[in-house]
Amino acid sequence: MVIKDPPAFTDNIAPMPGWVAPARAETDEDVVFLAGATLATLHLVVSRAEVPQALLRDRLALSAAEACVTYMGRSERAADLRDEVHLLRAGDQPGPAGVIFQHWRRAGTVRAGTLKSLHKAMPNFEPEQIAIWLDTARGGPVAQAATVFETVLAAHPRAETAALILAEAALARALGWPHILPLLATGLRSRDLRTTGDVLRLACHRAVVASGRGVVQMAADLSRRAALLQAVAPKLRAKTAPAAVAQFLSRDAVAPAALTAGAGMSDRAARRLCDRLVDLGAVRELTGRDSFRLYGV
Numbered sequence: 001m002v003i004k005d006p007p008a009f010t011d012n013i014a015p016m017p018g019w020v021a022p023a024r025a026e027t028d029e030d031v032v033f034l035a036g037a038t039l040a041t042l043h044l045v046v047s048r049a050e051v052p053q054a055l056l057r058d059r060l061a062l063s064a065a066e067a068c069v070t071y072m073g074r075s076e077r078a079a080d081l082r083d084e085v086h087l088l089r090a091g092d093q094p095g096p097a098g099v100i101f102q103h104w105r106r107a108g109t110v111r112a113g114t115l116k117s118l119h120k121a122m123p124n125f126e127p128e129q130i131a132i133w134l135d136t137a138r139g140g141p142v143a144q145a146a147t148v149f150e151t152v153l154a155a156h157p158r159a160e161t162a163a164l165i166l167a168e169a170a171l172a173r174a175l176g177w178p179h180i181l182p183l184l185a186t187g188l189r190s191r192d193l194r195t196t197g198d199v200l201r202l203a204c205h206r207a208v209v210a211s212g213r214g215v216v217q218m219a220a221d222l223s224r225r226a227a228l229l230q231a232v233a234p235k236l237r238a239k240t241a242p243a244a245v246a247q248f249l250s251r252d253a254v255a256p257a258a259l260t261a262g263a264g265m266s267d268r269a270a271r272r273l274c275d276r277l278v279d280l281g282a283v284r285e286l287t288g289r290d291s292f293r294l295y296g297v
Helices: 008-012 028-046 053-071 078-086 096-109 115-121 127-134 141-155 160-175 190-194 197-235 241-248 256-262 267-279
Strands: none
Touching: 028 141, 028 197, 053 078, 053 096, 053 160, 053 190, 053 197, 078 096, 096 115, 096 160, 115 127, 115 160, 127 141, 127 160, 141 160, 141 197, 190 197, 197 241, 241 256, 241 267, 256 267
């Protein structure tokens, strides 16, 4: 049996207004205005209790990592990054692309205003250095992010991922958001990364507008899917099912092995639970493979 209609309250997440679009910007002032409207809409999204915030950030971390890998000229895409990180065995280390994905995933879990937390997402830089960079932020929220990004890259020209993470942290802090919500990484173009000053600030405003609509749509979609998963959860008989459901509500992708380790399930029980949730329409199998499968809301 597939439950097709999750609770209706998730439809209350307002879409991005149609007039907030990059094509509407004819002047630089238009771009800045539209970026402000985008952030105002996103502020409502990050404060909605029905939005699975951790899951949203984890899925956006995948998009941000894919963008950073593309900036580096590497060929890995979202499916490759998922495999590299979520199918790791104990003691194994991911490759360079997987490391970038791990950094973005950590960035989505830490508090945006806490230096020690940010250090976990940027382990190559000490909290004191991170604090110095954040102190360079000036102007409005997006301008602050652009300034921090430019400052980090000036000191470390090849540290695009760290610069973007810290820029997103500066943006979140300026907006009063508790966690980083990747916007710049997915909205900037590769040529934007080497700009400076007013050109970079305008590119960052454009990036916010370009990525904001997709974030709102993703939040609405994940809210509906999360509501459906919560609706079918009482049908699951396993005692460890609540812990498993919690993983699905906070992770972009879940391997059965992760349920074995994190929810205390046997390998067989974990696979049966994943298949049951797929049958109920509450989660999807993400790989299309017969083995080494990954599942997600």
